[in-house]
Amino acid sequence: xxxxxxxxxxxxxxxxxxxxxxxxxxxxxxxxxxxxxxxxxxxxxxxxxxxxxxxxxxxxxxxxxxxxxxxxxxxxxxxxxxxxxxxxxxxxxxxxxxxxxxxxxxxxxxxxxxxxxxxxxxxxxxxxxxxxxxxxxxxxxxxxxxxxxxxxxxxxxxxxxxxxxxxxxxxxxxxxxxxxxxxxxxxxxxxxxxxxxxxxxxxxxxxxxxxxxxxxxxxxxxxxxxxxxxxxxxxxxxxxxxxxxxxxxxxxxxxxxxxxxxxxxxxxxxxxxxxxxxxxxxxxxxxxxxxxxxxxxxxxxxxxxxxxxxxxx
Numbered sequence: 001x002x003x004x005x006x007x008x009x010x011x012x013x014x015x016x017x018x019x020x021x022x023x024x025x026x027x028x029x030x031x032x033x034x035x036x037x038x039x040x041x042x043x044x045x046x047x048x049x050x051x052x053x054x055x056x057x058x059x060x061x062x063x064x065x066x067x068x069x070x071x072x073x074x075x076x077x078x079x080x081x082x083x084x085x086x087x088x089x090x091x092x093x094x095x096x097x098x099x100x101x102x103x104x105x106x107x108x109x110x111x112x113x114x115x116x117x118x119x120x121x122x123x124x125x126x127x128x129x130x131x132x133x134x135x136x137x138x139x140x141x142x143x144x145x146x147x148x149x150x151x152x153x154x155x156x157x158x159x160x161x162x163x164x165x166x167x168x169x170x171x172x173x174x175x176x177x178x179x180x181x182x183x184x185x186x187x188x189x190x191x192x193x194x195x196x197x198x199x200x201x202x203x204x205x206x207x208x209x210x211x212x213x214x215x216x217x218x219x220x221x222x223x224x225x226x227x228x229x230x231x232x233x234x235x236x237x238x239x240x241x242x243x244x245x246x247x248x249x250x251x252x253x254x255x256x257x258x259x260x261x262x263x264x265x266x267x268x269x270x271x272x273x274x275x276x277x278x279x280x281x282x283x284x285x286x287x288x289x290x291x292x293x294x295x296x297x298x299x300x301x302x303x304x305x306x307x308x309x310x311x312x313x
Contacts, residue, residue, distance in 0.1 A: 016051075019166045019187045026163050031066045034058060039066045039075070049077040051190060053091055053229050055258065063263055078232075079259040087257035092230035092248045099220045099252060101213065108209070108250040115210025120173040124181065126162035129169050132178035133158070136197040143200065158183075167194070170214060172207035180207030182215065190227040191219045212251035228253075232260065 020038050024030050029041035033049055034056055042048045047070045049058070055078050058066075067075050081087040101109050115121070134154050141149030161167050161183060171181040179202035183195040193215065198207050212230075219225040230253050234241055249255055 014166070014187060016187055019164075019185075020050075022164045022166055026160065029070060031069055033062060033066070039070065041070055041072065042076075045073040047072040047075050049075075051187070051229070052078065052192060052231065053093055053190075053227065054078065055080050067263070073264065075263045077261055079261055081257055081259045085259035085261065087259060089258050089260040090233040090245065090255040091258045092232070092253040093256055094216055094220065094228045094230075094253045095226060096252070097220060097224070099216050104252055105250060108252065111206040111209040112213040112251070115172065115206045115213070118174065118205045119179070119207055119210050121210050121214045122171065122173070124169045124171045124178075126158065126169070128171070128178075129158055129162070129181060130155070133169075133171075133181055133197065136178060136180050136199045136202075139200045140197040161194075170211060172198075172202075172205075172210055174202065174205060179205065180211060182211045184215065186219075189225045190229065191215065191225060192229045193231065208247065209251055212253075216252055232258075 016036060016038070020030055023040060029047075031039040031047070033039050034054075036051075037054045037056075038050055039047045040050055047066055057079055058077060063075055066072070078089075078091060079085050096103065101112055104112065134151060137154050137158075138149035138151075141147075141153075166187055167183065167185060169181055169183050171178050173179065177199075180196075180198035182193055182197075185192040185194050193212075196208055196211070216228055219228055230248050233245065233255075245255060
């Protein structure tokens with residue numbers, strides 16, 4: 001195992017433009033957005049705005065252009081809630097430059113300290129992730145009800161992710177076993193936790209609490225970054241949502257209410273209807289471990305609940 005620093009800062013420009021260029025070199029499909037943002041193809045059917053936590057509204061022309069040029073089924077982005085765009089999700093974010101354990105709840109302090117006593121937490125290089133991370137990845141995917149925790153998926157996902165110099169990983173070790181790890185996107189003065197994985201038999205040591213404390217302390221306090229994001233609440237109907245919400249708040253993230261907008265390509269809008277939602281839910285019950293179908297069902301539900309609010313309506 002190697003204790004390495006996050007990304008090659010000395011040799012890599014850490015700007016958003018540099019990050020976009022690195023994604024483009026790896027084959028990602030990108031389109032320009034408002035200043036400080038761009039759009040990127042996600043999965044095989046959607047285009048999403050980067051950074052995820054950007055909240056300024058795109059124009060109708062921008063949405064039309066990204067849907068047309070990307071040939072995506074749906075565009076997704078966040079907005080500040082208002083009367084026309086009610087809150088329908090949480091953005092987990094921390095901007096606290098005075099972050100420390102003493103600011104956490106009693107449970108948060110207890111669990112972070114428990115991790116600190118029993119685990120060694122450090123940045124890792126990608127060969128170490130590939131050599132030691134499969135168990136944590138696979139057991140996490142199974143635990144959340146998905147079927148993609150395979151060796152092939154693990155190798156494909158992290159090989160591709162490792163090619164970008166703006167991506168890094170931090171791991172929690174118990175003796176010589178990697179019991180948990182987080183994957184990060186590090187750009188400008190912000191960090192996004194892209195993924196978090198832990199082995200089933202490690203949970204008593206609270207490795208996820210220890211990893212979150214390490215990331216927040218390193219970037220907000222040591223490096224003086226402005227923002228660490230822990231992503232969004234899920235659009236999938238999952239029983240884990242309440243537990244994840246509590247965990248992210250416990251480790252120091254604010255749960256900021258946001259409006260998560262989905263805009264369908266004009267040719268697909270006739271298919272956004274209750275009948276299609278019922279069909280998606282039926283298929284979800286038949287294939288409960290298929291993440292693509294679960295996401296499609298959640299997206300359709302969000303679209304129907306918020307159909308009058310779309311900028312493209």
